[in-house]
Amino acid sequence: MKMTEHQNKPMELITLQHVCKYYTMGDQTVKALDHIDLSISANEYIAFIGTSGSGKSTMMNILGCLDKPSDGTYLLNGTDVSSLTANELARIRNREIGFIFQSFNLLPRATALHNVMLPLVYKGIKFSERKRLAIKVMEKVNLSDRMDHIPSQLSGGQRQRVAIARALITNPSILLADEPTGNLDTQTTKDIMALFDQLHNxxxxxxxVTHEKDIANHCQRVVTLSDGKVVKDIMNKRETSSV
Ligand SMILES: Nc1ncnc2c1ncn2[C@@H]1O[C@H](COP(=O)(O)OP(=O)(O)OP(=O)(O)O)[C@@H](O)[C@H]1O
Ligand SMILES: [Mg+2]
Known part of the structure:
Protein backbone atom coordinates (compact mmCIF):
# COMPACT_ATOMS: atom_id res chain seq x y z
CA MET A 1 0.00 0.00 0.00
CA LYS A 2 1.19 3.51 -0.87
CA MET A 3 2.23 5.80 1.98
CA THR A 4 2.22 9.55 2.16
CA GLU A 5 5.66 11.11 2.22
CA HIS A 6 5.54 12.40 5.76
CA GLN A 7 3.06 10.14 7.50
CA ASN A 8 3.22 6.50 8.32
CA LYS A 9 -0.39 5.70 7.61
CA PRO A 10 -2.12 4.76 4.36
CA MET A 11 -2.94 7.74 2.16
CA GLU A 12 -6.63 8.54 2.00
CA LEU A 13 -7.59 9.17 -1.56
CA ILE A 14 -11.30 9.70 -0.94
CA THR A 15 -13.10 10.96 2.14
CA LEU A 16 -16.87 11.40 2.20
CA GLN A 17 -18.30 13.22 5.21
CA HIS A 18 -22.10 13.21 5.67
CA VAL A 19 -22.53 13.16 1.90
CA CYS A 20 -26.15 13.44 0.74
CA LYS A 21 -27.72 13.51 -2.70
CA TYR A 22 -31.36 14.47 -2.82
CA TYR A 23 -33.63 14.60 -5.84
CA THR A 24 -36.85 16.56 -5.55
CA MET A 25 -39.68 15.36 -7.76
CA GLY A 26 -42.80 17.44 -7.24
CA ASP A 27 -43.51 17.31 -3.52
CA GLN A 28 -41.45 14.15 -3.02
CA THR A 29 -37.76 14.04 -2.10
CA VAL A 30 -35.70 10.96 -2.98
CA LYS A 31 -32.69 10.50 -0.73
CA ALA A 32 -30.42 8.75 -3.27
CA LEU A 33 -27.50 9.14 -0.84
CA ASP A 34 -28.26 9.79 2.79
CA HIS A 35 -25.43 10.94 5.09
CA ILE A 36 -22.59 8.77 3.80
CA ASP A 37 -19.34 8.68 5.78
CA LEU A 38 -16.67 6.68 3.98
CA SER A 39 -12.93 6.70 3.31
CA ILE A 40 -11.11 4.95 0.50
CA SER A 41 -7.32 4.64 0.44
CA ALA A 42 -5.03 4.60 -2.57
CA ASN A 43 -4.76 1.14 -4.16
CA GLU A 44 -7.98 -0.17 -2.61
CA TYR A 45 -10.10 -2.54 -4.68
CA ILE A 46 -13.65 -1.97 -3.59
CA ALA A 47 -17.14 -3.03 -4.71
CA PHE A 48 -20.42 -1.24 -4.10
CA ILE A 49 -23.37 -3.61 -4.03
CA GLY A 50 -27.06 -3.22 -3.16
CA THR A 51 -30.52 -3.62 -4.67
CA SER A 52 -31.74 -1.58 -7.63
CA GLY A 53 -32.32 2.01 -6.54
CA SER A 54 -30.06 1.76 -3.47
CA GLY A 55 -27.81 4.58 -4.71
CA LYS A 56 -24.86 2.81 -6.37
CA SER A 57 -24.82 4.81 -9.61
CA THR A 58 -25.45 8.01 -7.69
CA MET A 59 -22.40 7.15 -5.59
CA MET A 60 -20.30 6.58 -8.73
CA ASN A 61 -21.44 9.88 -10.23
CA ILE A 62 -20.42 11.72 -7.09
CA LEU A 63 -17.10 9.89 -6.72
CA GLY A 64 -16.39 10.49 -10.42
CA CYS A 65 -17.14 14.22 -10.14
CA LEU A 66 -19.96 13.99 -12.67
CA ASP A 67 -22.28 15.30 -10.00
CA LYS A 68 -21.98 17.19 -6.71
CA PRO A 69 -23.42 16.25 -3.32
CA SER A 70 -26.53 18.17 -2.18
CA ASP A 71 -24.91 18.31 1.23
CA GLY A 72 -21.75 17.13 2.98
CA THR A 73 -18.10 17.13 1.97
CA TYR A 74 -16.18 15.12 -0.64
CA LEU A 75 -12.39 15.30 -0.38
CA LEU A 76 -10.55 13.83 -3.36
CA ASN A 77 -6.77 13.76 -2.99
CA GLY A 78 -7.15 16.52 -0.39
CA THR A 79 -9.29 18.78 -2.60
CA ASP A 80 -12.80 19.68 -1.42
CA VAL A 81 -14.73 18.74 -4.54
CA SER A 82 -18.10 19.85 -3.12
CA SER A 83 -17.10 23.50 -3.48
CA LEU A 84 -15.81 23.42 -7.08
CA THR A 85 -17.45 25.04 -10.12
CA ALA A 86 -18.56 22.92 -13.10
CA ASN A 87 -15.35 23.80 -15.00
CA GLU A 88 -13.11 22.94 -12.08
CA LEU A 89 -15.02 19.70 -11.63
CA ALA A 90 -14.45 18.80 -15.29
CA ARG A 91 -10.73 19.51 -14.91
CA ILE A 92 -10.36 17.33 -11.82
CA ARG A 93 -12.40 14.60 -13.54
CA ASN A 94 -10.06 14.58 -16.55
CA ARG A 95 -7.04 14.40 -14.30
CA GLU A 96 -8.12 11.94 -11.62
CA ILE A 97 -10.88 9.68 -12.96
CA GLY A 98 -11.12 6.86 -15.49
CA PHE A 99 -14.66 5.65 -16.22
CA ILE A 100 -15.78 2.24 -17.46
CA PHE A 101 -19.45 1.66 -18.28
CA GLN A 102 -21.61 -1.42 -18.77
CA SER A 103 -22.35 -0.40 -22.37
CA PHE A 104 -18.69 0.46 -23.20
CA ASN A 105 -19.64 3.88 -24.72
CA LEU A 106 -17.17 3.64 -27.61
CA LEU A 107 -17.37 5.77 -30.76
CA PRO A 108 -18.80 3.31 -33.33
CA ARG A 109 -16.92 4.61 -36.39
CA ALA A 110 -13.53 5.13 -34.76
CA THR A 111 -10.91 2.39 -34.57
CA ALA A 112 -9.99 0.89 -31.22
CA LEU A 113 -6.77 2.92 -31.27
CA HIS A 114 -8.58 6.20 -31.96
CA ASN A 115 -11.13 5.48 -29.24
CA VAL A 116 -8.28 5.01 -26.78
CA MET A 117 -6.46 8.15 -27.93
CA LEU A 118 -9.55 10.34 -27.54
CA PRO A 119 -9.26 11.47 -23.88
CA LEU A 120 -5.84 12.92 -24.62
CA VAL A 121 -7.29 15.31 -27.24
CA TYR A 122 -8.85 17.27 -24.39
CA LYS A 123 -5.46 17.50 -22.73
CA GLY A 124 -3.89 19.15 -25.77
CA ILE A 125 -1.35 16.36 -26.33
CA LYS A 126 -0.07 16.15 -29.93
CA PHE A 127 -1.07 13.33 -32.27
CA SER A 128 2.21 11.36 -32.33
CA GLU A 129 2.40 11.35 -28.53
CA ARG A 130 -1.29 10.39 -28.21
CA LYS A 131 -0.66 7.49 -30.56
CA ARG A 132 2.46 6.34 -28.70
CA LEU A 133 0.64 6.35 -25.34
CA ALA A 134 -2.42 4.60 -26.83
CA ILE A 135 -0.31 1.81 -28.31
CA LYS A 136 1.35 1.32 -24.92
CA VAL A 137 -1.94 1.07 -23.04
CA MET A 138 -3.43 -1.23 -25.73
CA GLU A 139 -0.51 -3.57 -25.06
CA LYS A 140 -1.35 -3.50 -21.36
CA VAL A 141 -4.91 -4.72 -22.03
CA ASN A 142 -3.60 -7.26 -24.54
CA LEU A 143 -5.20 -5.78 -27.65
CA SER A 144 -2.17 -4.92 -29.78
CA ASP A 145 -3.55 -7.07 -32.60
CA ARG A 146 -6.94 -5.31 -32.76
CA MET A 147 -5.98 -1.63 -32.85
CA ASP A 148 -7.39 -0.97 -36.33
CA HIS A 149 -10.73 -2.69 -35.72
CA ILE A 150 -13.84 -0.59 -35.14
CA PRO A 151 -16.12 -1.61 -32.21
CA SER A 152 -18.54 -3.68 -34.36
CA GLN A 153 -15.55 -5.79 -35.45
CA LEU A 154 -14.67 -6.63 -31.82
CA SER A 155 -16.10 -9.09 -29.30
CA GLY A 156 -17.82 -7.80 -26.17
CA GLY A 157 -14.77 -8.53 -24.01
CA GLN A 158 -12.48 -6.82 -26.51
CA ARG A 159 -14.76 -3.77 -26.57
CA GLN A 160 -14.64 -3.60 -22.80
CA ARG A 161 -10.84 -3.84 -22.92
CA VAL A 162 -10.78 -0.91 -25.35
CA ALA A 163 -12.94 1.00 -22.86
CA ILE A 164 -10.54 0.07 -20.05
CA ALA A 165 -7.55 1.22 -22.12
CA ARG A 166 -9.36 4.50 -22.83
CA ALA A 167 -9.99 4.94 -19.09
CA LEU A 168 -6.34 4.21 -18.27
CA ILE A 169 -4.64 6.40 -20.86
CA THR A 170 -4.83 9.56 -18.74
CA ASN A 171 -3.19 7.68 -15.86
CA PRO A 172 -6.09 8.36 -13.46
CA SER A 173 -5.86 8.01 -9.66
CA ILE A 174 -9.15 6.12 -9.64
CA LEU A 175 -10.74 3.64 -12.02
CA LEU A 176 -14.53 3.71 -11.64
CA ALA A 177 -16.54 0.90 -13.21
CA ASP A 178 -20.36 0.75 -13.11
CA GLU A 179 -21.44 -2.85 -13.88
CA PRO A 180 -18.41 -3.37 -16.17
CA THR A 181 -19.26 -6.99 -16.91
CA GLY A 182 -23.06 -6.60 -17.05
CA ASN A 183 -23.09 -7.29 -20.81
CA LEU A 184 -20.48 -10.06 -20.86
CA ASP A 185 -20.58 -13.85 -20.66
CA THR A 186 -18.99 -15.80 -17.80
CA GLN A 187 -15.61 -16.49 -19.41
CA THR A 188 -15.22 -12.91 -20.67
CA THR A 189 -16.20 -11.64 -17.23
CA LYS A 190 -13.38 -13.73 -15.78
CA ASP A 191 -10.91 -12.24 -18.27
CA ILE A 192 -11.96 -8.70 -17.39
CA MET A 193 -11.71 -9.45 -13.67
CA ALA A 194 -8.22 -10.88 -14.22
CA LEU A 195 -7.27 -7.62 -15.94
CA PHE A 196 -8.64 -5.63 -12.98
CA ASP A 197 -6.60 -7.83 -10.62
CA GLN A 198 -3.48 -7.10 -12.67
CA LEU A 199 -4.15 -3.34 -12.60
CA HIS A 200 -4.79 -3.48 -8.86
CA ASN A 201 -1.50 -5.33 -8.33
CA VAL A 209 -20.45 -1.34 -8.89
CA THR A 210 -21.85 -4.81 -9.39
CA HIS A 211 -24.89 -7.02 -8.98
CA GLU A 212 -22.77 -10.13 -9.22
CA LYS A 213 -21.59 -11.91 -6.08
CA ASP A 214 -18.56 -13.45 -7.82
CA ILE A 215 -17.25 -10.03 -8.72
CA ALA A 216 -17.85 -8.56 -5.29
CA ASN A 217 -16.05 -11.57 -3.77
CA HIS A 218 -13.09 -10.73 -5.97
CA CYS A 219 -12.65 -7.28 -4.44
CA GLN A 220 -10.77 -6.54 -1.21
CA ARG A 221 -13.62 -4.60 0.31
CA VAL A 222 -17.38 -4.74 -0.21
CA VAL A 223 -19.69 -1.89 0.75
CA THR A 224 -23.45 -2.53 0.73
CA LEU A 225 -25.83 0.36 0.09
CA SER A 226 -29.51 0.34 1.01
CA ASP A 227 -31.83 3.34 0.60
CA GLY A 228 -28.83 5.62 0.15
CA LYS A 229 -27.07 4.47 3.32
CA VAL A 230 -24.04 2.26 3.96
CA VAL A 231 -25.45 -0.76 5.76
CA LYS A 232 -22.40 -3.05 5.55
CA ASP A 233 -18.68 -2.50 4.95
CA ILE A 234 -16.54 -5.64 5.03
CA MET A 235 -13.04 -6.72 4.05
CA ASN A 236 -12.80 -9.93 2.02
CA LYS A 237 -10.22 -12.43 3.25
CA ARG A 238 -9.69 -14.05 -0.14
CA GLU A 239 -6.79 -11.90 -1.35
CA THR A 240 -4.53 -12.47 1.60
CA SER A 241 -5.40 -16.14 2.15
CA SER A 242 -5.46 -17.67 -1.34
CA VAL A 243 -3.55 -15.47 -3.79
N1 LIG B 1 -31.87 12.25 -11.83
C1 LIG B 1 -32.67 11.72 -10.92
N2 LIG B 1 -33.81 12.32 -10.55
C2 LIG B 1 -34.62 11.81 -9.61
N3 LIG B 1 -34.36 10.66 -8.93
C3 LIG B 1 -33.24 10.01 -9.25
C4 LIG B 1 -32.33 10.49 -10.25
N4 LIG B 1 -31.29 9.62 -10.35
C5 LIG B 1 -31.55 8.65 -9.45
N5 LIG B 1 -32.70 8.88 -8.79
C6 LIG B 1 -33.29 8.02 -7.73
O1 LIG B 1 -32.28 7.82 -6.75
C7 LIG B 1 -32.28 6.47 -6.28
C8 LIG B 1 -30.90 5.85 -6.48
O2 LIG B 1 -30.67 5.66 -7.88
P1 LIG B 1 -29.35 4.97 -8.47
O3 LIG B 1 -29.39 5.15 -9.94
O4 LIG B 1 -28.19 5.50 -7.74
O5 LIG B 1 -29.60 3.43 -8.07
P2 LIG B 1 -28.70 2.15 -8.35
O6 LIG B 1 -28.35 1.56 -7.03
O7 LIG B 1 -27.60 2.49 -9.28
O8 LIG B 1 -29.74 1.17 -9.08
P3 LIG B 1 -29.52 0.10 -10.29
O9 LIG B 1 -28.95 -1.13 -9.64
O10 LIG B 1 -30.93 -0.14 -10.77
O11 LIG B 1 -28.64 0.70 -11.34
C9 LIG B 1 -33.39 5.76 -7.02
O12 LIG B 1 -34.53 5.70 -6.18
C10 LIG B 1 -33.66 6.64 -8.22
O13 LIG B 1 -35.01 6.57 -8.62
MG1 LIG C 1 -27.13 1.93 -11.32
Missing amino acids: EGQTIIV
Whole structure:
Protein backbone atom coordinates (compact mmCIF):
# COMPACT_ATOMS: atom_id res chain seq x y z
CA MET A 1 0.00 0.00 0.00
CA LYS A 2 1.19 3.51 -0.87
CA MET A 3 2.23 5.80 1.98
CA THR A 4 2.22 9.55 2.16
CA GLU A 5 5.66 11.11 2.22
CA HIS A 6 5.54 12.40 5.76
CA GLN A 7 3.06 10.14 7.50
CA ASN A 8 3.22 6.50 8.32
CA LYS A 9 -0.39 5.70 7.61
CA PRO A 10 -2.12 4.76 4.36
CA MET A 11 -2.94 7.74 2.16
CA GLU A 12 -6.63 8.54 2.00
CA LEU A 13 -7.59 9.17 -1.56
CA ILE A 14 -11.30 9.70 -0.94
CA THR A 15 -13.10 10.96 2.14
CA LEU A 16 -16.87 11.40 2.20
CA GLN A 17 -18.30 13.22 5.21
CA HIS A 18 -22.10 13.21 5.67
CA VAL A 19 -22.53 13.16 1.90
CA CYS A 20 -26.15 13.44 0.74
CA LYS A 21 -27.72 13.51 -2.70
CA TYR A 22 -31.36 14.47 -2.82
CA TYR A 23 -33.63 14.60 -5.84
CA THR A 24 -36.85 16.56 -5.55
CA MET A 25 -39.68 15.36 -7.76
CA GLY A 26 -42.80 17.44 -7.24
CA ASP A 27 -43.51 17.31 -3.52
CA GLN A 28 -41.45 14.15 -3.02
CA THR A 29 -37.76 14.04 -2.10
CA VAL A 30 -35.70 10.96 -2.98
CA LYS A 31 -32.69 10.50 -0.73
CA ALA A 32 -30.42 8.75 -3.27
CA LEU A 33 -27.50 9.14 -0.84
CA ASP A 34 -28.26 9.79 2.79
CA HIS A 35 -25.43 10.94 5.09
CA ILE A 36 -22.59 8.77 3.80
CA ASP A 37 -19.34 8.68 5.78
CA LEU A 38 -16.67 6.68 3.98
CA SER A 39 -12.93 6.70 3.31
CA ILE A 40 -11.11 4.95 0.50
CA SER A 41 -7.32 4.64 0.44
CA ALA A 42 -5.03 4.60 -2.57
CA ASN A 43 -4.76 1.14 -4.16
CA GLU A 44 -7.98 -0.17 -2.61
CA TYR A 45 -10.10 -2.54 -4.68
CA ILE A 46 -13.65 -1.97 -3.59
CA ALA A 47 -17.14 -3.03 -4.71
CA PHE A 48 -20.42 -1.24 -4.10
CA ILE A 49 -23.37 -3.61 -4.03
CA GLY A 50 -27.06 -3.22 -3.16
CA THR A 51 -30.52 -3.62 -4.67
CA SER A 52 -31.74 -1.58 -7.63
CA GLY A 53 -32.32 2.01 -6.54
CA SER A 54 -30.06 1.76 -3.47
CA GLY A 55 -27.81 4.58 -4.71
CA LYS A 56 -24.86 2.81 -6.37
CA SER A 57 -24.82 4.81 -9.61
CA THR A 58 -25.45 8.01 -7.69
CA MET A 59 -22.40 7.15 -5.59
CA MET A 60 -20.30 6.58 -8.73
CA ASN A 61 -21.44 9.88 -10.23
CA ILE A 62 -20.42 11.72 -7.09
CA LEU A 63 -17.10 9.89 -6.72
CA GLY A 64 -16.39 10.49 -10.42
CA CYS A 65 -17.14 14.22 -10.14
CA LEU A 66 -19.96 13.99 -12.67
CA ASP A 67 -22.28 15.30 -10.00
CA LYS A 68 -21.98 17.19 -6.71
CA PRO A 69 -23.42 16.25 -3.32
CA SER A 70 -26.53 18.17 -2.18
CA ASP A 71 -24.91 18.31 1.23
CA GLY A 72 -21.75 17.13 2.98
CA THR A 73 -18.10 17.13 1.97
CA TYR A 74 -16.18 15.12 -0.64
CA LEU A 75 -12.39 15.30 -0.38
CA LEU A 76 -10.55 13.83 -3.36
CA ASN A 77 -6.77 13.76 -2.99
CA GLY A 78 -7.15 16.52 -0.39
CA THR A 79 -9.29 18.78 -2.60
CA ASP A 80 -12.80 19.68 -1.42
CA VAL A 81 -14.73 18.74 -4.54
CA SER A 82 -18.10 19.85 -3.12
CA SER A 83 -17.10 23.50 -3.48
CA LEU A 84 -15.81 23.42 -7.08
CA THR A 85 -17.45 25.04 -10.12
CA ALA A 86 -18.56 22.92 -13.10
CA ASN A 87 -15.35 23.80 -15.00
CA GLU A 88 -13.11 22.94 -12.08
CA LEU A 89 -15.02 19.70 -11.63
CA ALA A 90 -14.45 18.80 -15.29
CA ARG A 91 -10.73 19.51 -14.91
CA ILE A 92 -10.36 17.33 -11.82
CA ARG A 93 -12.40 14.60 -13.54
CA ASN A 94 -10.06 14.58 -16.55
CA ARG A 95 -7.04 14.40 -14.30
CA GLU A 96 -8.12 11.94 -11.62
CA ILE A 97 -10.88 9.68 -12.96
CA GLY A 98 -11.12 6.86 -15.49
CA PHE A 99 -14.66 5.65 -16.22
CA ILE A 100 -15.78 2.24 -17.46
CA PHE A 101 -19.45 1.66 -18.28
CA GLN A 102 -21.61 -1.42 -18.77
CA SER A 103 -22.35 -0.40 -22.37
CA PHE A 104 -18.69 0.46 -23.20
CA ASN A 105 -19.64 3.88 -24.72
CA LEU A 106 -17.17 3.64 -27.61
CA LEU A 107 -17.37 5.77 -30.76
CA PRO A 108 -18.80 3.31 -33.33
CA ARG A 109 -16.92 4.61 -36.39
CA ALA A 110 -13.53 5.13 -34.76
CA THR A 111 -10.91 2.39 -34.57
CA ALA A 112 -9.99 0.89 -31.22
CA LEU A 113 -6.77 2.92 -31.27
CA HIS A 114 -8.58 6.20 -31.96
CA ASN A 115 -11.13 5.48 -29.24
CA VAL A 116 -8.28 5.01 -26.78
CA MET A 117 -6.46 8.15 -27.93
CA LEU A 118 -9.55 10.34 -27.54
CA PRO A 119 -9.26 11.47 -23.88
CA LEU A 120 -5.84 12.92 -24.62
CA VAL A 121 -7.29 15.31 -27.24
CA TYR A 122 -8.85 17.27 -24.39
CA LYS A 123 -5.46 17.50 -22.73
CA GLY A 124 -3.89 19.15 -25.77
CA ILE A 125 -1.35 16.36 -26.33
CA LYS A 126 -0.07 16.15 -29.93
CA PHE A 127 -1.07 13.33 -32.27
CA SER A 128 2.21 11.36 -32.33
CA GLU A 129 2.40 11.35 -28.53
CA ARG A 130 -1.29 10.39 -28.21
CA LYS A 131 -0.66 7.49 -30.56
CA ARG A 132 2.46 6.34 -28.70
CA LEU A 133 0.64 6.35 -25.34
CA ALA A 134 -2.42 4.60 -26.83
CA ILE A 135 -0.31 1.81 -28.31
CA LYS A 136 1.35 1.32 -24.92
CA VAL A 137 -1.94 1.07 -23.04
CA MET A 138 -3.43 -1.23 -25.73
CA GLU A 139 -0.51 -3.57 -25.06
CA LYS A 140 -1.35 -3.50 -21.36
CA VAL A 141 -4.91 -4.72 -22.03
CA ASN A 142 -3.60 -7.26 -24.54
CA LEU A 143 -5.20 -5.78 -27.65
CA SER A 144 -2.17 -4.92 -29.78
CA ASP A 145 -3.55 -7.07 -32.60
CA ARG A 146 -6.94 -5.31 -32.76
CA MET A 147 -5.98 -1.63 -32.85
CA ASP A 148 -7.39 -0.97 -36.33
CA HIS A 149 -10.73 -2.69 -35.72
CA ILE A 150 -13.84 -0.59 -35.14
CA PRO A 151 -16.12 -1.61 -32.21
CA SER A 152 -18.54 -3.68 -34.36
CA GLN A 153 -15.55 -5.79 -35.45
CA LEU A 154 -14.67 -6.63 -31.82
CA SER A 155 -16.10 -9.09 -29.30
CA GLY A 156 -17.82 -7.80 -26.17
CA GLY A 157 -14.77 -8.53 -24.01
CA GLN A 158 -12.48 -6.82 -26.51
CA ARG A 159 -14.76 -3.77 -26.57
CA GLN A 160 -14.64 -3.60 -22.80
CA ARG A 161 -10.84 -3.84 -22.92
CA VAL A 162 -10.78 -0.91 -25.35
CA ALA A 163 -12.94 1.00 -22.86
CA ILE A 164 -10.54 0.07 -20.05
CA ALA A 165 -7.55 1.22 -22.12
CA ARG A 166 -9.36 4.50 -22.83
CA ALA A 167 -9.99 4.94 -19.09
CA LEU A 168 -6.34 4.21 -18.27
CA ILE A 169 -4.64 6.40 -20.86
CA THR A 170 -4.83 9.56 -18.74
CA ASN A 171 -3.19 7.68 -15.86
CA PRO A 172 -6.09 8.36 -13.46
CA SER A 173 -5.86 8.01 -9.66
CA ILE A 174 -9.15 6.12 -9.64
CA LEU A 175 -10.74 3.64 -12.02
CA LEU A 176 -14.53 3.71 -11.64
CA ALA A 177 -16.54 0.90 -13.21
CA ASP A 178 -20.36 0.75 -13.11
CA GLU A 179 -21.44 -2.85 -13.88
CA PRO A 180 -18.41 -3.37 -16.17
CA THR A 181 -19.26 -6.99 -16.91
CA GLY A 182 -23.06 -6.60 -17.05
CA ASN A 183 -23.09 -7.29 -20.81
CA LEU A 184 -20.48 -10.06 -20.86
CA ASP A 185 -20.58 -13.85 -20.66
CA THR A 186 -18.99 -15.80 -17.80
CA GLN A 187 -15.61 -16.49 -19.41
CA THR A 188 -15.22 -12.91 -20.67
CA THR A 189 -16.20 -11.64 -17.23
CA LYS A 190 -13.38 -13.73 -15.78
CA ASP A 191 -10.91 -12.24 -18.27
CA ILE A 192 -11.96 -8.70 -17.39
CA MET A 193 -11.71 -9.45 -13.67
CA ALA A 194 -8.22 -10.88 -14.22
CA LEU A 195 -7.27 -7.62 -15.94
CA PHE A 196 -8.64 -5.63 -12.98
CA ASP A 197 -6.60 -7.83 -10.62
CA GLN A 198 -3.48 -7.10 -12.67
CA LEU A 199 -4.15 -3.34 -12.60
CA HIS A 200 -4.79 -3.48 -8.86
CA ASN A 201 -1.50 -5.33 -8.33
CA GLU A 202 0.22 -2.57 -10.30
CA GLY A 203 -1.11 -0.01 -7.81
CA GLN A 204 -4.36 1.15 -9.41
CA THR A 205 -7.28 2.14 -7.15
CA ILE A 206 -10.41 0.40 -8.46
CA ILE A 207 -14.04 1.03 -7.52
CA VAL A 208 -16.66 -1.27 -9.03
CA VAL A 209 -20.45 -1.34 -8.89
CA THR A 210 -21.85 -4.81 -9.39
CA HIS A 211 -24.89 -7.02 -8.98
CA GLU A 212 -22.77 -10.13 -9.22
CA LYS A 213 -21.59 -11.91 -6.08
CA ASP A 214 -18.56 -13.45 -7.82
CA ILE A 215 -17.25 -10.03 -8.72
CA ALA A 216 -17.85 -8.56 -5.29
CA ASN A 217 -16.05 -11.57 -3.77
CA HIS A 218 -13.09 -10.73 -5.97
CA CYS A 219 -12.65 -7.28 -4.44
CA GLN A 220 -10.77 -6.54 -1.21
CA ARG A 221 -13.62 -4.60 0.31
CA VAL A 222 -17.38 -4.74 -0.21
CA VAL A 223 -19.69 -1.89 0.75
CA THR A 224 -23.45 -2.53 0.73
CA LEU A 225 -25.83 0.36 0.09
CA SER A 226 -29.51 0.34 1.01
CA ASP A 227 -31.83 3.34 0.60
CA GLY A 228 -28.83 5.62 0.15
CA LYS A 229 -27.07 4.47 3.32
CA VAL A 230 -24.04 2.26 3.96
CA VAL A 231 -25.45 -0.76 5.76
CA LYS A 232 -22.40 -3.05 5.55
CA ASP A 233 -18.68 -2.50 4.95
CA ILE A 234 -16.54 -5.64 5.03
CA MET A 235 -13.04 -6.72 4.05
CA ASN A 236 -12.80 -9.93 2.02
CA LYS A 237 -10.22 -12.43 3.25
CA ARG A 238 -9.69 -14.05 -0.14
CA GLU A 239 -6.79 -11.90 -1.35
CA THR A 240 -4.53 -12.47 1.60
CA SER A 241 -5.40 -16.14 2.15
CA SER A 242 -5.46 -17.67 -1.34
CA VAL A 243 -3.55 -15.47 -3.79
N1 LIG B 1 -31.87 12.25 -11.83
C1 LIG B 1 -32.67 11.72 -10.92
N2 LIG B 1 -33.81 12.32 -10.55
C2 LIG B 1 -34.62 11.81 -9.61
N3 LIG B 1 -34.36 10.66 -8.93
C3 LIG B 1 -33.24 10.01 -9.25
C4 LIG B 1 -32.33 10.49 -10.25
N4 LIG B 1 -31.29 9.62 -10.35
C5 LIG B 1 -31.55 8.65 -9.45
N5 LIG B 1 -32.70 8.88 -8.79
C6 LIG B 1 -33.29 8.02 -7.73
O1 LIG B 1 -32.28 7.82 -6.75
C7 LIG B 1 -32.28 6.47 -6.28
C8 LIG B 1 -30.90 5.85 -6.48
O2 LIG B 1 -30.67 5.66 -7.88
P1 LIG B 1 -29.35 4.97 -8.47
O3 LIG B 1 -29.39 5.15 -9.94
O4 LIG B 1 -28.19 5.50 -7.74
O5 LIG B 1 -29.60 3.43 -8.07
P2 LIG B 1 -28.70 2.15 -8.35
O6 LIG B 1 -28.35 1.56 -7.03
O7 LIG B 1 -27.60 2.49 -9.28
O8 LIG B 1 -29.74 1.17 -9.08
P3 LIG B 1 -29.52 0.10 -10.29
O9 LIG B 1 -28.95 -1.13 -9.64
O10 LIG B 1 -30.93 -0.14 -10.77
O11 LIG B 1 -28.64 0.70 -11.34
C9 LIG B 1 -33.39 5.76 -7.02
O12 LIG B 1 -34.53 5.70 -6.18
C10 LIG B 1 -33.66 6.64 -8.22
O13 LIG B 1 -35.01 6.57 -8.62
MG1 LIG C 1 -27.13 1.93 -11.32
